[in-house]
Amino acid sequence: MAEDRILIEESLSGDQEAFRSLVNRYGGLVVHIVHRMIRNAADAEDVYQDVFLKVYQALPRFRLESKMSTWIATITYNTCVNHLRKKKEVLLGDLTEENEEGMRLRTDCPSPVERAERVDIAERLETEIGKMPPQFRTVLTLFHLEDMTYREIAQVMNLPEGTVKSHLFRARKLLRRRLAERYGEEELVP
Amino acid sequence: MRHLTDEEIQAYIDGEAASRPPQVEAHLAECPVCSGVLREYRRLYSALANDRCFAPSFLRATKALSELRLREKAETGWDRAETAVATLGIAGALAVALWAYTALGGPGAGLTEFLATSRRYLSPALESLRALANAAGSVGAEVGLVVTACFVLYVILSLDYLLVRPSARQATNG
Ligand SMILES: [Zn+2]
Numbered sequence: 001m002a003e004d005r006i007l008i009e010e011s012l013s014g015d016q017e018a019f020r021s022l023v024n025r026y027g028g029l030v031v032h033i034v035h036r037m038i039r040n041a042a043d044a045e046d047v048y049q050d051v052f053l054k055v056y057q058a059l060p061r062f063r064l065e066s067k068m069s070t071w072i073a074t075i076t077y078n079t080c081v082n083h084l085r086k087k088k089e090v091l092l093g094d095l096t097e098e099n100e101e102g103m104r105l106r107t108d109c110p111s112p113v114e115r116a117e118r119v120d121i122a123e124r125l126e127t128e129i130g131k132m133p134p135q136f137r138t139v140l141t142l143f144h145l146e147d148m149t150y151r152e153i154a155q156v157m158n159l160p161e162g163t164v165k166s167h168l169f170r171a172r173k174l175l176r177r178r179l180a181e182r183y184g185e186e187e188l189v190p
Numbered sequence: 191m192r193h194l195t196d197e198e199i200q201a202y203i204d205g206e207a208a209s210r211p212p213q214v215e216a217h218l219a220e221c222p223v224c225s226g227v228l229r230e231y232r233r234l235y236s237a238l239a240n241d242r243c244f245a246p247s248f249l250r251a252t253k254a255l256s257e258l259r260l261r262e263k264a265e266t267g268w269d270r271a272e273t274a275v276a277t278l279g280i281a282g283a284l285a286v287a288l289w290a291y292t293a294l295g296g297p298g299a300g301l302t303e304f305l306a307t308s309r310r311y312l313s314p315a316l317e318s319l320r321a322l323a324n325a326a327g328s329v330g331a332e333v334g335l336v337v338t339a340c341f342v343l344y345v346i347l348s349l350d351y352l353l354v355r356p357s358a359r360q361a362t363n364g
Contacts, residue, residue, distance in 0.1 A: 122240055
């Protein structure tokens with residue numbers, strides 16, 4: 001926190017190096033949110049630039065009472081939301097029935113190739129997360145990768161805490177089932 | 191015997207060890223089905239906290255950042271042009287205000303004398319402005335009103351740009 005303040009003050013007085021340190025410190029957070037929300041790599045690059053340009057421009061308005069990570073996450077989330085809106089992508093979708101349907105079909109008749117495939121769990125997880133609506137992806141990212149509290153996530157995404165909790169619960173429930181069904185019978189629990 | 195729900199198992203992992211309900215603990219100890227689900231959830235949680243899959247994104251982000259610097263430089267020149275236009279706008283606004291003030295008769299004798307002197311210095315500019323006003327007047331009062339409104343808006347935006355937002359621009363230019 002104290003180090004953040006020094007870096008912010010130096011950035012405001014025109015020190016490019018200080019701003020670069022801030023970017024390095026919070027770059028991971030921004031990359032996590034952007035790449036979970038924006039699946040197209042080229043678009044994600046643009047959004048990443050946009051976010052840090054906005055952070056730079058808004059820095060004089062940042063109040064130190066709030067947490068830098070929450071503030072940057074909010075800017076990042078809003079930038080992604082605006083981008084998805086421009087691209088007319090569904091933002092507020094739900095975990096659909098159709099998803100569940102597809103899942104059941106695959107459980108009933110897993111292809112031999114799929115069963116033989118030894119797919120890395122992280123890769124499989126990313127694929128499954130990618131099928132979810134952006135809001136669910138972001139909740140998972142902020143909670144599990146950034147260790148944010150429900151309240152912080154609610155603040156970043158401008159959602160009620162209850163919605164954050166239920167999004168998290170439902171997303172994990174779906175992911176658990178999907179990973180279980182793809183990981184061979186010995187781990188598939190009835 | 192009722193199995194634990196997904197919600198109960200997730201809450202068990204999320205919660206502090208001290209606040210875990212003893213009956214949930216007891217069920218997990220004796221039920222292979224629920225303890226299996228718990229194991230799966232634990233695996234999911236650790237996979238979700240792993241950011242290995244972001245490595246390629248980090249590389250692309252670094253590349254994007256080097257381009258960010260170029261964009262900052264490009265914006266400086268544009269900013270200067272904007273400042274020049276805004277300054278011209280304010281100078282114009284002041285001239286018009288002065289002209290309108292004197293045209294309406296101005297205040298007391300002392301000031302009128304001062305304005306008369308100023309008018310001599312500003313006469314070329316005032317002439318052209320008057321010509322402009324006459325032209326607008328002949329087109330019609332409505333058009334004159336619209337032109338004036340646009341001008342006032344432009345002046346307000348210029349003032350905002352020069353006086354209110356310099357700190358924000360300073361941050362952009364570094
Ligand atoms: Zn059970």
